[in-house]
Amino acid sequence: MNGKHISKLGFEKKAIKLALEAAHTREDAGVSSAEILQELQAVQADPAAYLRGGVYADLAAELSTQQGVKRAQQAADLRPSALPYRVWGEDLIDPGAHAQMDVAMRLPVSRAGALMPDAHVGYGLPIGGVLATENAVIPYGVGVDIGCSMMLSVLPVHPDELGTDEARALLMKHTRFGAGVAFEKRDRLDHAVLHEDTWKEQPLLKHLHPKATEQIGTSGSGNHFVEFGTLTLHQPDLDLEAGTYLAVLSHSGSRGFGAQVAGHFTALAQKRWPTLDRAAQKLAWLPLDSHEGQAYWQAMNLAGRYALANHDLIHRRLARALNVTPGAQVSNSHNLAWKQRVNGEELIVHRKGATPAEAGRLGLIPGSMADPGYVVRGRGNAQALDSASHGAGRQLGRKAAANTLAKKDVQAYLKDKGITLIGGGIDEAPQAYKRIQDVMARQDDLIDIVAEFRPRVVRMDTGSEDV
Known part of the structure; x- marks a missing residue:
């Protein structure tokens, strides 16, 4: 008996060596070559039956491993073409976002999707992408800033009663922005989310709890903001009379806690599917019924609650x-995954930069630092997976904005709109974003506008070059 005899049976690599070793043992026991070949074929057909011990146990273990790898490779194969999906605001969306959504719709776990009019290129799933999967959660389908969300508080104050200088002073004293930034320990407020038992149920969460405690009630960098402005209700709603009100609008997420959760579980997902097409590696998924999938789901939802807790404390302070x-008050998350019934079956709907818009549900769609935002009520459009845009959406990337926009032009725009800006970089200039009015006009079958918010005094993190 030699290696050629065994390789003809279809054994590969390490299995050939193990099969040959077992064959020699059987030959020493007086078994004929023909009988040994039959035995090897039986092990090959059902390796699980030989795992408990005996001369073929090592070979059976190797064959089981090889079969598992092949099954994983087959499970990770992309569809030859993307499943169909609806697009809102086709004329506003760049080809790169389309290309990313096409890849997402080729995943074997994908079942439905939609692209919102503010869509632009992101990591993995495009920002503004909505993706429904079967028994699978995609960390980068949720995003790095897990639970990134909006909150609006309508205050019983006429807008003219709060002057610009006072509004500026309040924002400087009661908000914090930037990577790693936190309030002084004596100034921190407590929140129930910090005392949940969930933090103790995973080593990762336990490790991240001190940092989350330190940063509670603060905001990150980039497009996060807290602003005072005027809310206009043209007819009674929100349990309020029609009229104008002073309001606070904030955009914030789960800080460094959420980012580290995203990175940890993305690495696990990519390790699970080592042969996944390079174009889809940022879309590696975790089966929801796996240990890792359940751990991510738990951590993701905790990050979502933590993000809303940050808003709670910001608004409470002011x-x-x-x-x-x-x-x-109105709030919504727009970087999260939800269990949702789609076409009669329960799927996992990822909204990465998309607002939940089930029929009757209130939500918030902001513009830029100088342009209006909106309180909206969902219309429950099934083709959009009950979703709407999460904002205006970028038309210039950060580097492109910093390289092409002139500070004087941005400052002139802010002055014309009557905006006082604290912090904020050229990369967040209004001109870097699509016109919010154009975005809203292309989704009137997804939401109804309830109220309009006009910013007046805006605070953001300092940018690479402040406006």
Whole structure:
């Protein structure tokens, strides 16, 4: 018996060596070559039956491993073409976002999708992409800033009663921005989310809890903001009379906690599918019924609650400083995954930069630092997977904005709109974004506008070059 006899049976690499060793043992026991070949074929057909021990146990273990790898490779194969999906605002969306969505719709776990009018290129799933999968959660389908969200507080104050200087002073004292930034320990507020038992249920969460505690009630960099402005209700809604109100609008996420959760579980997902097409590696998924999938789901939802807790504390500080109680509050997450029934079956709907817009659900769609934002009510459009845009969406990347926009032009635009800006970089200039009015006009079958918010005093992190 030699290696040629065994390779003819279809054994590969390490299995050939193990099969040959077992064959020699059987030959020494007086078994004929013909019988040994039959035995090898039986092991090859059902390696699990030989795993418990005996001369063929090592070979069976190797064959089982090889079969598992092949099954994983087959499970990770992309579809030859993308499943169909609806697009809103086709004329506003760059080809790169389309290309990313096409790849997402070729995943073997994908079942439905949609592209919102603010869509632009992101990591993995495009920002503005909505993707429904079966028994799978994609960390980069949720995004790095897990739970990134919006909150609006309507205050029982006329907008003219808060001057620009006072608004500026309040934002400087009661908000914090930037990577690694936190309030001084004596100034931190507590929140129930920090005392959840969930933090103790995973070593990663336990490790991240001190940093989350330190950064509670603060905002990150980039496009995160807190701003005072005027909310206009043209008819009674939100349990308020029609009229104009002072309001606070914030955009914030889960800080470094969420980013580290995203990185940790993305690495696990990519390790699980080592043969996944290079174009889809940022879309590696975790089966929801796996240990890793359940761990990510738990951590993701905790990050979502933590992000909303940051908003709670931001708004609580400002309302307390003004000695008022908000008359109404609206909030929503737009970087999260939800279990949702789609075409009669439960799927995992990822919204990466998309607002939940089930029928009757309130949400927030901001513009840029100088342009209006909107309180909206969802219309429950099934083709959009009950979603809408999460903002205006970028038309210039950060580097392109910094390299092409002139500071004087941005400053002139802000002055014309009556905006006082604290921080904020050229990369976040209004001209770097699509016109929010254009985006809203292309999704009137997804949402109804309830109220309009006009920013007046805006605070953001300092950019690479401040405006």
